[in-house]
Each structure stands twice: as structure tokens, then as C-alpha cells.
Amino acid sequence: MTKHLRLAVGLVAILMTSACAFDGRLSRPENKADPYENFNRKVFAFNESFYDNVMFPIAKGYRKVTTPFVRERVSSFLANVKEPVSAANYLLQLKFVPALKSVGRFVVNTTMGLGGMFDVAPGWKLERKDTSFNETLASWCVVEGPYIVLPFLGASSPRSLTGTVVDAVADPIYWMTYQDANISAKVSYPYTAMGYIAFAEAYQDIYNDLKQNSVDFYSTLRSAYIQKQKGYKCRFAPEAEGESYDFDFDEDFDETDAE
Numbered sequence: 001m002t003k004h005l006r007l008a009v010g011l012v013a014i015l016m017t018s019a020c021a022f023d024g025r026l027s028r029p030e031n032k033a034d035p036y037e038n039f040n041r042k043v044f045a046f047n048e049s050f051y052d053n054v055m056f057p058i059a060k061g062y063r064k065v066t067t068p069f070v071r072e073r074v075s076s077f078l079a080n081v082k083e084p085v086s087a088a089n090y091l092l093q094l095k096f097v098p099a100l101k102s103v104g105r106f107v108v109n110t111t112m113g114l115g116g117m118f119d120v121a122p123g124w125k126l127e128r129k130d131t132s133f134n135e136t137l138a139s140w141c142v143v144e145g146p147y148i149v150l151p152f153l154g155a156s157s158p159r160s161l162t163g164t165v166v167d168a169v170a171d172p173i174y175w176m177t178y179q180d181a182n183i184s185a186k187v188s189y190p191y192t193a194m195g196y197i198a199f200a201e202a203y204q205d206i207y208n209d210l211k212q213n214s215v216d217f218y219s220t221l222r223s224a225y226i227q228k229q230k231g232y233k234c235r236f237a238p239e240a241e242g243e244s245y246d247f248d249f250d251e252d253f254d255e256t257d258a259e
Helices: 003-017 037-065 068-092 096-111 133-139 158-170 172-177 181-212 217-230
Strands: 148-150 154-156
Touching (some): 037 217, 068 172, 158 172
16 A cells, blocks of 8 residues: 555544544534644735745646647636546445546547547537545545645635545556556646646636625635535435435436536
């Protein structure tokens, strides 16, 4: 077992064993959901400075030297690489039809879409709908834990952080390159950097608009994050009684909202 995989498993174990220590109900008041607000605001301010002075200028440079067509090809390729991760998480969530569709998307786009640079899968009624290990943990009733803001990564929680690490370790690029440190350095680092740059380019306008129209930008993003987490349901929750054994064989596969 590799060092990174041991780290991921360790984080999951820590989260599972310490779950009872957290009141993970998202319906609680936000002052209880964010017990480390003073610290979080300091990290948030650091992130704002990093985004405004480093990430977004790089993203603007990327936008300037590329065309929408090129950026779309890059984003499509990056999304296609993540399809196996979504498929694996759907299986863990016992959502078999979405898992098969995600596998189908990967096969179709990798072959007919020139390595995923073109998203041709919707023509086969295989629309994109991502999922994550964070959502997988939520589906098995692992509580979220307190709201935290991470350097560079932004809004998170113990459960979300665990999901981020596991998804990163499960990334096909990681598994294709980890045995050779030389290849890994030449492939995984540029791949990761390109992912951050493409993400920043795609969402910098939304981020800036939200910032300009918020009285308290920190609270606005916190509320948006918490609302999103509310959509991740435990399949064994009391309100879902009668649906515990619904494995989503008839689930509609709608386009997911962008983060």
C-alpha cells in the first residue's frame, strides 16, 4: 500500500471513529456549524489574496493566450479523466445505473472523443453528472463535522477533506504514474496545475461577481457551501424511510450544477 493510499485510508478511519464527536446536522445555526470562524476568516483572507494576486492572473493569462475552443478541449479532457472516479463512487453509493453511465461516458469519450477532448457522450444519452467520495460518505450517513476553510482549497469539512484526498488518490493519472517518480513528476504536476488553472479560468467571473455583490463575502460562500452539503442525503435517514433499498435503477441522469 502506497504512502498516499495509507494517508487516505487513515483519514477515513479517523473520520469514522470521531464522527460521534461532531454534531453534523446541517440544520443547526451557522454559528454552531462554524465554531472556528475567527481562524477560518484568517485563512479565507489568505486565500482571497492568493486568488486575486496569483491564481486569477494566471487564469487570465491562460484565457488570453488560448481560444474558447482550446479551453473547452482541455476542460473536456480533464473531466473525462475524472469519470472513473465518479463511476467508483456511484458503485459505493449503490447507484448502479449512474455508475454504468459514467463508465459508458468514459469509454465513448476516450475512443470516439479523441481521448476525451470532445464530449460526444451526450449524443448517446450519457449526460455528465459527477459525484465524489464526500457524497459517498454522506450517503452512508457519515456526519460532515465543523465547517473549515483550508489554505488554497477553500471551504471544506473533515468529511469533505477526506473525500478530496481519496478522490485524488483514486485519480487514474495518479495510478498510471505513481510507480515511476520521474514520470509522475513530469505528468502529475502539470496535470494538477492545469486542473487548477482551468477551474480558476472557468469560475473567476462568477467568483468576482459574487464578491462584488456580497456584504460579507465570507458568510456568502459559507452559506453556499452549507446549502450544497444539505443536498447530500443519508440513504438511511428517517425521512428516507421506505427508500433505503432503492438502489436508483430508475434514477434520472440530469446535468449536475457547477460548483
